[in-house]
Amino acid sequence: MLSIQHLSKSYKNSRLILDDISFNVQKGEILGLIGPSGAGKSTLIRCVNRLIEPTQGSIVLNGVVLSGLSSSKLREQRRLIGMIFQEYALVERLSVMENVLSGTLGYVPFWRSFFRQFPQEKIDKAFAYLERVGLLEHTNKRADELSGGQKQRVGIARALAQNPELLLIDEPTASLDPKTSRQIMRLIREICKEQQLPAIINIHDVPLAQNFADRIIGLNGGKIVFDGSPDALSETVLTTIYGEEEWHTPAEKEEQIHTKGSSESIEMKLELAV
Numbered sequence: 001m002l003s004i005q006h007l008s009k010s011y012k013n014s015r016l017i018l019d020d021i022s023f024n025v026q027k028g029e030i031l032g033l034i035g036p037s038g039a040g041k042s043t044l045i046r047c048v049n050r051l052i053e054p055t056q057g058s059i060v061l062n063g064v065v066l067s068g069l070s071s072s073k074l075r076e077q078r079r080l081i082g083m084i085f086q087e088y089a090l091v092e093r094l095s096v097m098e099n100v101l102s103g104t105l106g107y108v109p110f111w112r113s114f115f116r117q118f119p120q121e122k123i124d125k126a127f128a129y130l131e132r133v134g135l136l137e138h139t140n141k142r143a144d145e146l147s148g149g150q151k152q153r154v155g156i157a158r159a160l161a162q163n164p165e166l167l168l169i170d171e172p173t174a175s176l177d178p179k180t181s182r183q184i185m186r187l188i189r190e191i192c193k194e195q196q197l198p199a200i201i202n203i204h205d206v207p208l209a210q211n212f213a214d215r216i217i218g219l220n221g222g223k224i225v226f227d228g229s230p231d232a233l234s235e236t237v238l239t240t241i242y243g244e245e246e247w248h249t250p251a252e253k254e255e256q257i258h259t260k261g262s263s264e265s266i267e268m269k270l271e272l273a274v
């Protein structure tokens with residue numbers, strides 16, 4: 001389980017970017033982190049894997065206090081946090097298999113990784129992860145030959161190869177089309193449930209978050225303004241999180257325009273376009 005208590009962060013001379021954030025994420029639970037741009041979502045994720053130093057508060061993963069670790073211990077613990085990124089962060093000229101194996105680097109002695117000699121056990125596991133994400137037949141392709149959805153599947157397999165205890169996922173679908181986005185979110189969900197992995201997903205797409213997260217936290221101005229079930233995300237709650245008018249998706253806006261009648265619709269469209 002991940003436990004975050006009274007976490008605050010301010011950058012040099014800045015206001016509080018995260019202001020007294022507390023929540024737990026249970027094993028197998030998928031937490032969708034939503035909020036307007038600048039709310040502090042990425043800062044929160046970076047504090048959890050300690051890419052940045054929290055100003056105050058504690059972060060505990062399965063009994064280990066991450067927020068107090070020295071840099072050598074922190075490296076060890078970071079192996080246990082699998083990251084999945086919006087832009088995949090693959091080494092494009094390496095093969096799919098090599099990219100997945102790079103997830104095990106924290107566990108393989110430097111000389112072996114330098115010569116790309118991975119133990120057979122790691123290779124067998126990498127094959128299993130590639131099969132799980134549906135990429136077995138692409139094992140030897142270069143990463144730059146893959147589609148966006150396939151690249152993200154490699155990113156997921158690489159995170160699993162780390163043998164993580166937590167997944168931190170930053171905008172996993174922002175570069176993908178709607179159908180592929182749903183497939184990727186479904187895959188992430190299935191894997192978290194199978195492996196009982198807790199996950200925090202920073203996600204802009206509210207309907208996707210509602211469909212695939214178990215629980216939603218809404219941030220605004222560095223504070224938690226909502227923590228609850230996706231079903232409880234009413235218009236009022238979304239307005240609290242995003243402010244007036246900002247949370248409607250373009251599709252919803254379009255729909256509203258069409259229901260207003262044809263004479264009005266052209267004027268409305270013009271208004272939205274400017």
Ligand SMILES: Nc1ncnc2c1ncn2[C@@H]1O[C@H](COP(=O)(O)OP(=O)(O)OP(=O)(O)O)[C@@H](O)[C@H]1O
Pocket residue numbers: 011012014017035036037038039040041042043044
């Ligand atoms: N390294 C930094 N130094 C100073 N201020 C920063 C730094 N990184 C982020 N900020 C500020 O912290 C605030 C929160 O940024 P953050 O990237 O966490 O928001 P976010 O919710 O992830 O936004 P988005 O959805 O646009 O990615 C913003 O005002 C941003 O300008």
